[in-house]
């Protein structure tokens with residue numbers, strides 16, 4: 001506030017304006033500040049006019065763009081090697097925006113049968129009601145993908161790099177090749193696999209992350225982002241602006257801070273998960289372990305092709321031997337270090353029961369048909385000491401199976 005301007009104002013006016021709109025600083029903050037303001041000011045109204053017209057790097061209203069959120073979007077471009085990224089208020093709103101900007105009513109969508117539950121529900125519910133033809137396929141069966149794509153000529157193909165909860169890995173480059181035959185857009189949800197693989201380098205146009213998971217990494221932010229081409233950015237930004245599901249500045253800042261340690265965390269989580277998976281594969285109370293880093297996993301070869309030496313992710317699932325709901329509940333209750341909560345990708349290890357959470361809308365028979373047994377548990381391996389994680393799972397398994 002300019003003291004000359006305000007010197008005759010009443011305290012009621014000075015209280016409102018005091019301390020605000022300081023002169024432009026000569027220093028540069030080392031860390032991007034959180035810009036909470038909903039509106040931005042330009043001394044020159046001509047400049048404000050260009051800002052309202054959408055000039056690059058100018059801000060007028062936070063729903064149209066925010067400097068803290070732009071900083072996060074620039075970081076996501078680094079992560080995915082894309083020209084553009086648009087942040088949203090959750091992983092689901094990012095997926096919604098990516099889907100809605102790629103199809104029109106009547107269009108066909110070919111989707112993986114293994115998608116995250118809410119994504120599947122959005123496709124089979126809202127998108128069908130909206131007039132889209134949605135067909136699900138096993139994206140590991142490339143012949144089935146090619147057949148569905150040739151028959152439906154979809155506008156959009158959707159899959160995940162690593163699926164939940166069986167950790168099946170889709171051959172994304174092969175799916176892009178199939179998509180090219182009908183000029184379909186490919187959307188890949190890479191939430192489980194940041195840094196392991198960059199789908200855009202193989203021609204994927206829309207790469208989605210739930211920032212809530214590995215990128216945020218600390219269980220304290222909900223957000224999503226679409227990394228994309230320069231061409232698609234405009235439409236996605238318009239969708240964010242009109243739909244309004246933008247990521248707030250504080251959440252953007254948290255996700256940006258999380259991103260700084262993503263390479264360190266991801267490396268440690270992959271290393272820990274490999275150690276934990278190897279130990280669980282030998283455990284007498286476990287009949288089967290799903291981890292793409294294990295040579296026994298059906299996706300091991302695809303995972304090696306896609307991830308090279310970057311690791312196989314931090315997600316594991318396993319079946320309690322002869323276990324069901326009772327043993328799974330007992331296991332979750334007995335955990336002391338691993339947190340029994342519905343998320344993943346955090347610094348601390350987490351475990352959940354898919355039959356109770358992500359796949360609860362399916363019947364036990366439907367779950368069995370896609371390989372999800374009633375004794376299947378999922379663990380998101382954190383950055384703790386891997387031997388402490390193994391010891392905790394071991395004691396909880398013994399409690400659950402009453403064998404200890």
Ligand SMILES: Cc1ncc(COP(=O)(O)O)c(C=O)c1O
Nearest residue numbers: 090091092116189191210212223
């Ligand atoms: C693979 C995947 N995609 C998307 C989402 C949705 O993310 P959010 O909860 O941030 O909306 C999740 C949430 O668990 C997920 O696991």
